Amino acid sequence: MSESLKLFQERFPDTMVFEKNPRRLYLTILREKLTAAARFLHEERGMRLSIATGIDTRDGFEVLYHFSEDTTGIIYTIKVFAPKDDPRIEAQGSWFPAAQWIEREMHELLGIEFIGHPNPAPLLTSDTDWEPDRFPLRRDYERRSEAHER
Amino acid sequence: MSGEQKQRRIVPIGPYHPLQEEPEFFKLIVEGETVVDLEIHLGYNHRGHEFISPELTYEQVPFLVERICGICSNSHPLAAVLAIEDCAGIKPPPRANYIRSIIHELERIHSHLLWVGLAGHFIGYNTVWMWAWRYREHILEVFEMITGNRNHYAANKPGGVRWDIKPEQIPQIEAVLDVVEKKTMMLTKAVLDDPVIRARLEGVGILTKEQALHWSVVGPTARASGVDIDVRRDDPHAAYDQVPWNVIVLPEGDVFAKAKVRLLEIFESVKIIRGCLKNLPDGPIDIRIDEVPPGEGIGRTEAPRGEVFHYIRSDGSNRPLRHKIRAPSYMNIASNVVAVRGGSIADAALTLAAVDPCYCCTERMAAFENGKLKFTGNELLRLSWEKTEKIRERFK
Numbered sequence: 001m002s003e004s005l006k007l008f009q010e011r012f013p014d015t016m017v018f019e020k021n022p023r024r025l026y027l028t029i030l031r032e033k034l035t036a037a038a039r040f041l042h043e044e045r046g047m048r049l050s051i052a053t054g055i056d057t058r059d060g061f062e063v064l065y066h067f068s069e070d071t072t073g074i075i076y077t078i079k080v081f082a083p084k085d086d087p088r089i090e091a092q093g094s095w096f097p098a099a100q101w102i103e104r105e106m107h108e109l110l111g112i113e114f115i116g117h118p119n120p121a122p123l124l125t126s127d128t129d130w131e132p133d134r135f136p137l138r139r140d141y142e143r144r145s146e147a148h149e150r
Numbered sequence: 151m152s153g154e155q156k157q158r159r160i161v162p163i164g165p166y167h168p169l170q171e172e173p174e175f176f177k178l179i180v181e182g183e184t185v186v187d188l189e190i191h192l193g194y195n196h197r198g199h200e201f202i203s204p205e206l207t208y209e210q211v212p213f214l215v216e217r218i219c220g221i222c223s224n225s226h227p228l229a230a231v232l233a234i235e236d237c238a239g240i241k242p243p244p245r246a247n248y249i250r251s252i253i254h255e256l257e258r259i260h261s262h263l264l265w266v267g268l269a270g271h272f273i274g275y276n277t278v279w280m281w282a283w284r285y286r287e288h289i290l291e292v293f294e295m296i297t298g299n300r301n302h303y304a305a306n307k308p309g310g311v312r313w314d315i316k317p318e319q320i321p322q323i324e325a326v327l328d329v330v331e332k333k334t335m336m337l338t339k340a341v342l343d344d345p346v347i348r349a350r351l352e353g354v355g356i357l358t359k360e361q362a363l364h365w366s367v368v369g370p371t372a373r374a375s376g377v378d379i380d381v382r383r384d385d386p387h388a389a390y391d392q393v394p395w396n397v398i399v400l401p402e403g404d405v406f407a408k409a410k411v412r413l414l415e416i417f418e419s420v421k422i423i424r425g426c427l428k429n430l431p432d433g434p435i436d437i438r439i440d441e442v443p444p445g446e447g448i449g450r451t452e453a454p455r456g457e458v459f460h461y462i463r464s465d466g467s468n469r470p471l472r473h474k475i476r477a478p479s480y481m482n483i484a485s486n487v488v489a490v491r492g493g494s495i496a497d498a499a500l501t502l503a504a505v506d507p508c509y510c511c512t513e514r515m516a517a518f519e520n521g522k523l524k525f526t527g528n529e530l531l532r533l534s535w536e537k538t539e540k541i542r543e544r545f546k
Contacts, residue, residue: 023385024236024448048366048379050450050459051476066448066459070378073385075448098366101192101484102476109200124193136201 002074004045011040023074026064031080034065035090041067041076042096049098050075054106056139060084061112065092065099082112091117111135157181161495163502174483176502183494188487203473208234208308208442215460215475216302221264224257225453226475227306229460232387232449234308237464238442244431246310250388252323252426253296253305254451255419259330260289261454262412262419265506266337269409272500273350274535278341285333288326295319310436320427331420338413349541351406355489355501358403365485368478369456370415371505373399374407381452388451393425405504412506441466453478455506479505496533 005025009015016028029037041047047067055062060083067076082089091114093100103114104123111133114120122130161178175191199218203211211234212227219226228250235242242250263286270278290300297303297313305311315323341347357367362375372379380397382390398414400407444466450459456478463472482505490501 020236020446021239026446046363048363048368050366050457051461051474051480053461053472053474055463055472064461066461068450068457070384075385075450077448097364097484098481101480122193124196126193136198 002069002072004041004047004069004072004074004076007045008037008040008076012037023072024077025074026077026079028079028081031082031089034078034080035092035095037078038065038067038092038096038099041078045069046071047076049092049096052092052099052102052106054110054112054137056110056137058141061087061110063089063106063112087111088113088115090115091120093117093119109135109137111138158186161498163499176486178490178495178498180495183496185490185493185495185498188490190483190486199475200473203475204470207468208439208470211470211473212306212308213304216304218475218477220301221261222257222453222455222458223302224253224305225451225458226460226477227304228254228388229449229451229458230462230473230475231306231308232451233447233460233462234439234442234449235447236449237445237447237462238308238439240309240437240439242310243434243437244389245314245433246435247387248389248392248426248430249311249313249315249435250306251390251393252315252423253293253303253311254388255422255426256289256292258419258454259416260286260293261506262416263289263334265412265454266341266409269405269500269503270341272503272531272534273347274538275347278337281333281337285330285337288330292323292326295322307436309439310434312436314435315427315430320430323427324424327420327423331417334413334416338416341413342410345545346538346542348406349544350538351409351500352402352404354405354497355493355504356403357485357489359401361485361488362403365481365488367456367482367485367505369452369454369482370408370411371456371482371485373397374411375403376401379457381450381457385450387449389426390422392429393422395422395425405500408504408506442468455479456482482506494537496537499531499534 012029012033018026020026047069050066050068053064060081063080065078069076080089089112091103093103094116101123103117104120106112107114107120108122108125159180161180163176163178173194177189178185179187199214203214206214212230215226215230216223263282267279267282293303294300296315296319297305305313357375359376362372362377376399378397378399383397395418398411400411442464444464446463448461450457458478459476461474462470465471486502490498493501
């Protein structure tokens with residue numbers, strides 16, 4: 001087991017670990033612990049934020065922060081979950097500039113709110129011609145299954 | 151408004167350029183000649199690849215992502231197929247891995263030469279521009295020979311590659327490498343030994359190691375700031391762990407270091423291609439993927455500008471459920487906010503171009519003062535050339 005994973009599990013004992021292969025680790029934690037976990041990986045283990053991914057699943061939003069440990073080549077993905085009726089997550093951009101753009105992007109494309117983001121303005125969508133509640137990466141699962149039934 | 155703020159002016163760079171495929175808008179906030187802050191606006195040409203990709207099959211996805219960038223059009227498909235293969239848990243045959251490395255390194259050579267040429271143009275060294283782009287042409291001819299295309303090579307597919315390298319092509323590729331290596335050596339010596347270029351580029355647009363880590367920059371931008379990272383070595387894929395080569399790291403963090411890293415990396419790329427051609431194993435160039443099981447996969451590779459990152463979520467169908475794409479410039483351009491601060495307007499164009507943001511925006515820069523056009527793009531280019539000329543006078 002890698003050194004960082006061992007220390008991470010000591011610090012956050014209720015982590016659910018999924019090892020896709022030895023260089024791709026997925027760590028599922030509660031969203032309240034996201035900031036502590038991200039700070040641990042960046043500040044104590046010296047990892048670089050590769051990027052974050054937001055996914056609209058059937059049950060809610062998944063937000064994945066992919067941290068890259070360049071000394072070992074392992075990607076540690078922190079996975080947090082936010083329900084559809086309360087899509088709020090603590091912003092990492094407040095202390096980590098590398099996360100600022102991607103959180104703005106997830107905010108405008110998926111409608112996830114990042115609490116404490118220093119500049120939550122839209123990054124990619126039009127300044128003049130865009131309805132504020134239009135989220136292109138949200139998936140309409142109910143309509144999709146209806147279409148399949150037809 | 152305080153008296154200090156009244157002195158501030160805004161120099162907009164962008165948002166459109168007839169030559170670049172990804173328009174962006176930089177708003178330089180200046181006091182006199184000094185840049186004090188930078189605002190970056192993105193999304194003028196957002197093409198929604200992450201939205202389109204779930205509509206396509208895994209066989210079609212590489213063709214889509216290949217069109218993200220015209221210069222590094224091998225790195226996105228390579229990262230995408232690595233993500234699909236990671237998700238499906240399969241490994242391509244060894245010959246495919248070697249061909250992937252060869253194509254990828256050829257691309258790095260042509261991309262770095264392209265940047266060196268443009269950088270030369272910005273500082274008024276048009277000879278460097280002509281030279282670099284002339285030698286780049288030989289690499290494009292090799293691409294045409296192997297894949298039939300000078301660009302968008304369609305080399306990668308899930309499970310392997312589409313194009314084989316025939317035995318009679320190997321001596322031709324090696325001959326081109328000899329020429330390019332010799333000419334690049336001449337170019338490198340000319341650039342690195344020129345006192346005017348040194349005076350013009352050294353100490354300009356410095357990104358310190360701490361800033362580089364904090365902004366999570368990648369590629370030559372990080373390596374020129376003393377951050378020893380390279381996905382090719384750290385997370386081995388293709389044939390990068392099969393041949394000997396070095397990672398170029400310099401501590402200075404200025405534009406000169408970034409240029410030097412790129413020039414020296416060309417020689418490492420030549421080394422990798424030679425090693426791969428020498429040991430090219432026999433066998434098939436692809437394997438069949440019958441299904442991609444539900445799950446997730448991450449693929450990353452070192453593009454000429456840094457790490458390309460692709461994440462794929464599969465629901466077991468023949469299309470991805472979610473496909474996240476992150477190009478290296480996404481991290482590198484954001485770091486310009488700290489790199490341009492404290493520099494002059496004449497240096498800003500160079501600093502913004504030093505991260506190699508896939509295009510160059512200097513030609514269409516326009517400066518406004520109280521609503522009136524102050525500088526045109528050509529004016530700013532002239533400012534940069536004049537500064538070089540002044541330095542040149544000092545060395546006479």
